[in-house]
Each structure stands twice: as C-alpha cells, then as structure tokens.
Amino acid sequence: MTMPAAVLFGSIGTLAETSEMQREAFNRAFALAGLGWRWNRSLYQALLKTTGGINRIEAFALSRGQRVDARAIHVAKTQIYHQLLKEQRLGLRDGVAETLAWARENGIQLGLVSTTSLGNIEGLLEALAPHCRRELFDYLGHGGLVERPKPDPEAYRHALAWLDLSPSEVIAIEDTAASLSASVGAGIATVAFPGENVYCDDFSLATSVTPVLSPDVILEAACADEKQTAYG
Incomplete structure (x- = not known):
C-alpha cells in the first residue's frame, strides 16, 4: 500500500x-x-x-x-x-491518537484544515493537551486564511499549496457531508469519520466510511485512490 x-x-x-x-x-x-x-x-x-x-x-x-x-x-x-x-473532560475520538502517532513515526505530514476560528482551534487543542498539541501539525488552517468557508474547497487548496503537495499525495478525514464536499471538490480522497450528530448524512462521495480511525483505514483509502487514478 x-x-x-x-x-x-x-x-x-x-x-x-x-x-x-x-x-x-x-x-x-x-x-x-x-x-x-x-x-x-x-x-x-x-x-x-x-x-x-x-x-x-x-x-x-x-x-x-x-x-x-x-x-x-x-x-x-x-x-x-x-x-x-x-x-468538561474531553478526549480524542476513537483511533485518532494511534493515527497521529503512526503518521509522525512514518514521516507523514499532518494538517488540520478547518474553517472555524483560530480561537476555537486553540481552545480545543488546549483542552486535548498533552495528547494532541499544536506542534503535531505541519499545517493549521482556520477561517482567517480563506474567503470562502466549506463546503467550498478553498481551504483544502490553501493547505495543498502551503504543503506543496498535489491532491493525489494526501488523504483527508472529514466528519460531515458538507465538509466532505470541500475535500472531494479539491480532488482529495477522503475518509468519512462521522460525528455523533451526522450519522444520517450522505457520505457516498467518500472513499471509505469508518466509525473508528486507524492507519489501516488511511492506507486502504490511499490504495483505493491509487487504483482509481491508474484505471481512470
């Protein structure tokens, strides 16, 4: 893979x-x-x-x-x-800690491509410390960096430009159908990781859908995208 x-x-x-x-x-x-x-x-x-x-x-x-x-x-x-x-006590979602650690151990860059405020992101990371820190992310996107919020793909295009990567080189993870439209609109294979209030959303555009994140899920999405690219 x-x-x-x-x-x-x-x-x-x-x-x-x-x-x-x-x-x-x-x-x-x-x-x-x-x-x-x-x-x-x-x-x-x-x-x-x-x-x-x-x-x-x-x-x-x-x-x-x-x-x-x-x-x-x-x-x-x-x-x-x-x-x-x-x-309130807050923890990482199932499999996120393992996926973050795996990415870091394997030299895979990490990004957070959000269009919420920087204050909201900082507040969350503070609540999740030390399990998820700002320093883990090579790219930290927020609403102040783009003119058009999701579902417009601008946020993902900004991230790709910053990281100097093409859509085929990355995998996105999204938790709502609206946000999924943004990553797919930027040409990025996306794993749908539905949040607790959006299980009824239409995630048919996703490369895969999972209730638990893992390195295997990421690798399978990358493999599926590679095959789709190869065979058109």
Whole structure:
C-alpha cells in the first residue's frame, strides 16, 4: 500500500467529539439573548447541514420570521463553548491518537484544515493537551486564511499549496457531508469519520466510511485512490 505524504484532518470534530457541547453552548447563548429558542438534538442534526454557526443562526431565525444579531449571538456562544471546554473532560475520538502517532513515526505530514476560528482551534487543542498539541501539525488552517468557508474547497487548496503537495499525495478525514464536499471538490480522497450528530448524512462521495480511525483505514483509502487514478 502507498503511504500518503500527508493526512489532513478536516475539522476539530475529526479530532474530538464536541457536537453536543456546541449545541449546549448555542442554547445557553439563546437564553442569554432572551430568544426562547432551544435546539433539541434532532433539530440540531438537521441544522448542521448548514455550515458555519452564524449562518445556522441566521437560517433558523429566517425560518421563524425573526431578525436577530447572529454575529453577537455567535460571539456569546463561542465564549460559552470555550468555558465548557475548560470545565468538561474531553478526549480524542476513537483511533485518532494511534493515527497521529503512526503518521509522525512514518514521516507523514499532518494538517488540520478547518474553517472555524483560530480561537476555537486553540481552545480545543488546549483542552486535548498533552495528547494532541499544536506542534503535531505541519499545517493549521482556520477561517482567517480563506474567503470562502466549506463546503467550498478553498481551504483544502490553501493547505495543498502551503504543503506543496498535489491532491493525489494526501488523504483527508472529514466528519460531515458538507465538509466532505470541500475535500472531494479539491480532488482529495477522503475518509468519512462521522460525528455523533451526522450519522444520517450522505457520505457516498467518500472513499471509505469508518466509525473508528486507524492507519489501516488511511492506507486502504490511499490504495483505493491509487487504483482509481491508474484505471481512470
């Protein structure tokens, strides 16, 4: 099997399961704003098809015929989320630690290709220390580096340019169908590693789908991509 030159984790959700923590932060921010909104789990799962927290708030408000300051609400949500990261115990998702260690031992570059804020990324890595540190990543992408968030492929193209690699040399890992569209749109073979609130998403564009990450899963995706390239 061919070793990829880099493995690109597509979001903070591919490293740690934060979806329910994020939902709680949204609901607390809504309460502070006096909106009377509460996103239950099934509603949140549907809303996750809209990428970006501000966009999600705006879309929900529009569906209710309301006008809100989505940016201010999202600022409050982010502050609450960072506090929850400090208060609650957080660990890496199944197989992530082993995959990170394997990549490092084999000279495979690591990237985090997110379009969330740098503050959110730093907050997560601080919560995951010492098991997952900033120094592990050769490339750390965030929303401030691109004009168009996922599902636009710009974030992945930026990462490829930074690492000086072609799409065929890397494997991406994504946790939602919307984000998967970004990596596939950049021509990158992608392993779908669904988060707990997106199991019903359509991951048919993925090279493979797995509930547990591992070096074998990465290598199998690289091999499948190599065969597809060879046989057109």
